Amino acid sequence: MRGLKDEENVTEATADRSPVPPVRPQPVDATADARRIAVIACVLLVTLRLFIGWQLAYEGFWKVSTLDTNRPWTSEGYLKNAQGPFRNAFRNMTGDPDDRTWLDYDSVNAKWNARYVAFDEFYQLSDQQKRQLNVLFEGPPDFRAELDEFPEGAKVPENLANFVEFNPQTQRIIVDGKRHLTQKEKLELLALVDDVLKDEQGALREPPEMNDGENYTNWELARKYSEAIERVFQRATRLSYRERLDVATRIDPEAPRIVFGGFKGTIGDKYTPIDSYYSTLLEEYEEARATAETDYQREHAETLYGEIVELKNALVGPVKALDAQLTEDMYGILTPEQRAKGPLPHPWDTVRIADTLTITGLCTLGTLLLIGFLTRFAAAMAGVMVLGFYLAWPPWPGVIEAPGPDHSLVVNKNLIEVMALFALAALPTGRWFGVDGLLVASWHRMMGRRNRVAAENAVPAAPAKSSAAKPSAAKPVAVKSEPTATKSAKDAPSNTYAVAEK
Structure with a gap:
């Protein structure tokens, strides 16, 4: 009896050691x-x-x-x-x-030339618009002011006669567009009628009575002449954009370019133009930034950087403002239909x-x-x-x-x-x-709908045929009978274990 109980315990332990199927990881939801x-x-x-x-x-x-x-x-x-x-x-x-x-004048001028060509091609300017655009860039061919008649006996000074003239057919006083009257030249032209409009002390005379005949006529001509000179002077002082760019960038290299009093423009004992001073500051800053190791050196580099930014704004700011104003004036000559095309790419x-x-x-x-x-x-x-x-x-x-x-x-x-x-x-x-x-x-x-449809349309598998239907050609095996005709249910696990052991 004890042997049968031991066999039962061993059989139960073996059943506990049966392989467990691995747990598959579930998809992340x-x-x-x-x-x-x-x-x-x-x-x-x-x-x-x-x-x-x-x-x-x-x-x-x-x-x-x-x-x-x-x-x-x-x-x-x-x-x-x-x-x-x-x-x-x-x-x-x-x-x-x-x-x-x-x-640099040449660099900015080349940029403007490219913009002129692109502007013309993009907006398909008319001939009149092209002339207006040329006036913006180059200025007008001349500056004019209305004048019915030149004062009698007055004559343009010889030093001004090559660019100032009076045209009696068009009744205009004309100044060459490539020249601009200075204040001194304006005063020379006004001096032609000083004896009519001013007294010996240089004060303006009282206008004569209208019935004063020739005196009133001469005074009126002198007054209109002075007003025409003032108008043409105001127009002649307007610079084209290229001329204004020249003033902003091209100066006498020997003259110091002082923008504001914060910068003296001096390097050592030699007086240097301020744009050269800007280049020198850039070189000093790059060297200071690359070699800075201590806090003091870094602070020195930051000081140089602040001075460079301020100086650059003073130097480059006016030129950039001029460029922005030119762009705005160029768009000002466009028609509403042309503006609808948007800005120049x-x-x-x-x-x-x-x-x-x-x-x-x-x-x-x-x-x-x-x-x-x-x-x-x-x-x-x-x-x-x-x-x-x-x-x-x-x-x-x-x-x-x-x-x-x-x-x-x-x-x-x-x-x-x-x-x-x-x-x-x-x-x-x-x-x-x-x-x-x-x-x-x-x-x-x-995907759920597709799986349901696939399950509904699936064909059930055919049942497997029993092996008893086919006669076996193998030779029957004789089984040795046990001495007892029946076995108890209690002996069945023991016999199973014995078979496994064999």
């Missing part, structure tokens, strides 16, 4: 993830996504709205002021990071490519975050884009602090936004609230 996170956390994360998407989209579409104006948005200034380890890469994208070409250079990519990225990624479509991809790409903004001027030790009221060290608003976007890229917020959730739900419904 986004709704299950959402249930594991508090509802308020889901709401706040979705709100964060919507806020960032709104900020990016609004910024992008605002930049798009400026493209139809005479002053479209550009990233050129941001790239030129880049600092940090990627400074040269960002600045070199502009081609002229220090705006030195704006101080900017040439495809590195800056325009960067502007286009920035505007497209802001509008597209911001919109995707708002509607919750491709949310993780949009958040990741937006994080990479904002990271580029951060690297353009990072608040790192040793890097000049960006101007503005904010003060940061390593972490600023851009970096915080980058981390928030990367966190959103790791969460299925679009499935919680957005187009992504609608698409996933539609996909599940479609």
